[in-house]
């Protein structure tokens with residue numbers, strides 16, 4: 038069964054104290070959450086333990102890492118293993134964000150390895166995909182995203198695939214204020230689901246949560262989330278403002 042998910046991605050923002058205050062303010066509000074209506078905060082690595090403590094005892098609210106390494110342990114200075122995350126109680130990891138792909142040269146193959154290790158530890162990957170502006174302008178975005186999915190996810194079994202959350206984030210809409218229209222979001226999400234159905238069957242595809250990311254804010258969240266194939270969002274800038282993100286959470290179907 039797929040879930041509706043409001044996921045915050047703080048990226049490389051906020052001090053520890055600012056992060057604590059933000060979490061306190063957001064978590065102080067009442068939300069209608071259940072096992073199919075979830076909130077996730079992807080916080081910077083140094084704040085994972087703090088954030089995990091803040092949500093302890095809160096049902097249906099989870100903390101995510103923004104990245105992890107593909108190896109179990111060893112001489113990999115500066116990297117974070119899934120075992121370390123697991124030891125903190127973290128169950129979610131964002132993988133393949135376009136900023137990681139662009140600035141840190143993360144390849145499809147590397148991401149496939151990260152997906153594998155996250156699933157091996159029974160954690161949930163939020164796998165990001167999405168096309169740059171020139172691909173959108175050329176009209177070849179469907180093919181571009183299908184190739185990203187194929188390269189990093191299609192080695193998975195049907196059972197494994199249903200444990201992956203996909204986040205469609207068109208790069209031209211990230212941090213630009215230029216949101217995809219709800220029609221554009223729905224069109225791509227339907228395409229992603231059709232691709233998954235093609236590979237794994239419709240019964241599997243309908244169980245996969247597909248989030249939209251790119252300039253989601255309080256003012257547009259409910260409309261975008263209301264699209265039939267949009268199962269919530271992965272939110273950057275607006276997730277740093279308590280009132281904005283609280284409204285976004287309430288915009289979930």
Ligand SMILES: O=C(CO)COP(=O)(O)O
Pocket residue numbers: 046134206210211212213214250251252253271272273274275
């Ligand atoms: O990249 C994003 C979330 O991962 C989207 O960022 P913005 O919401 O700031 O556009």
